[in-house]
Amino acid sequence: MDFSHELISWYQWNGRDLPWRQTRDPYAIWVSEIILQQTRVVQGMAYYLRFMERFPDVASLASASEDEVLKMWQGLGYYSRARNMREAARQVVERFGGVFPKEYEEVRSLKGVGDYTAAAICSFAYDLPYPAVDGNAYRLLSRFFRVEEPIDTSQGKRLFTQLSLEVMDKGRPALYNQAVMDIGATICLPASPNCEACPLRKGCALGGMPEAVEYPKKGKKITSRDRYFVYLAVEDGTKTYLRRREGKDIWNGLYEYPMVELPAPLSENVDNDWMKPLEQDFSDLHVIGGPVMKKHVLTHQNIHATFFHAEGRFLRRKDSAYIEVEKNRLGEYAVSRLMEKFLLSE
Ligand code: SF4
Structure with missing residues (x-):
């Protein structure tokens, strides 16, 4: 034929x-x-x-x-x-x-x-x-x-x-x-x-x-690594805060809530000090809601995300990576599918 x-x-x-x-x-x-x-x-x-x-x-x-x-x-x-x-x-x-x-x-x-x-x-x-x-x-x-x-x-x-x-x-x-x-x-x-x-x-x-x-045959096995992201949806009145991701990592150019990447699941953070890196940009930071757990699978990575609602005061440091955004204007920013899933579930 x-x-x-x-x-x-x-x-x-x-x-x-x-x-x-x-x-x-x-x-x-x-x-x-x-x-x-x-x-x-x-x-x-x-x-x-x-x-x-x-x-x-x-x-x-x-x-x-x-x-x-x-x-x-x-x-x-x-x-x-x-x-x-x-x-x-x-x-x-x-x-x-x-x-x-x-x-x-x-x-x-x-x-x-x-x-x-x-x-x-x-x-x-x-x-x-x-x-x-x-x-x-x-x-x-x-x-x-x-x-x-x-x-x-x-x-x-x-x-x-x-x-x-x-x-x-x-x-x-x-x-x-x-x-x-x-x-x-x-x-x-x-x-x-x-x-x-x-x-x-x-x-x-x-x-x-x-x-x-x-078929088709494949030689290499794709290995995935696990990553642990903890997000804080920080609010202050009508404001919230976003950071534009930069560099060679995933989601370059997209916006997200303040986030800390941990080397292991949040439950293993026995000292409960995971929030520390965010304290240079926010004072009086405290969790008011959550956690909301989301898993997001990418080609070579499994992202285990935990979202919390929080309150805090933005310190407006000169070289801060964060921008202040009206909560009702969040939809104007390009975000990852993971962030979007969280926002839609709210
Ligand atoms: S294997 Fe694919 S190409 Fe071959 S008969 Fe079945 S559907 Fe058709």
Whole structure:
């Protein structure tokens, strides 16, 4: 059977009708691709429409403030991607006169644009023959051809890119890439491939076999570390206090309540001195409510968070990291999903 031909025939009848497929605008395609790297289509749709309404073109994104872009991104996670998009939009303005580049290498050179995203943009917008090799492609190809090579090595990645180049219909790269994405997202699912409904079943090396779920193969085990955050929602009348996270750690650029990171669970803090680091910015600090426990799982980290309500007086030190915020204006600040979960539970 002809892999590409069967796939594209299926797609032409069964493909999903998505707003970013109605356009050849590379900017819109880029936005949709980055959003879909974070979330599923159903959740991503609202973000995409909102983002495109506020930033309809490269120029509007390039001239936006980082805070505003992060606020639009709130809840999607992986905030460095939003920061990179803004940076890349500025590169398009500075290096390409505001016109989205048309060559693969130029697109690939933009901040935060990797092989997959560059291939998706170039195939969907310009019909250039680059395979977009994402999780769907790894899964589909590894099962169809029963590839034992792990996908998390550079050798494995090269092999799958090579295989994709061999099987893709180079005359119809946009259709091929979209078909791979759709069959991966609707039929060849990670834990429950629907082989009965799959148009590729006849030629598939693992079609209908229980071990299909073990593919693609991975070499390394992902290890996660536990982190313990204690937050204080400090209030003083109508005011509360936030800090913008800086540096290389998670959630760079997002706002949060005063927080202390502990080396072990709060229950093991026998001296009960965990609040001390906050006392240089707040006096008369005392807990008035809580705890509210939240666990938040990231790719390599488990965040165990404990939130307390507290009262205290802000000392307004010159180099304080905190800003004073009216409680009813908290919603204007971009916060992590963890902070958001706490605020919504209040
Ligand atoms: S037959 Fe099953 S395992 Fe093979 S590609 Fe189709 S859904 Fe995936």
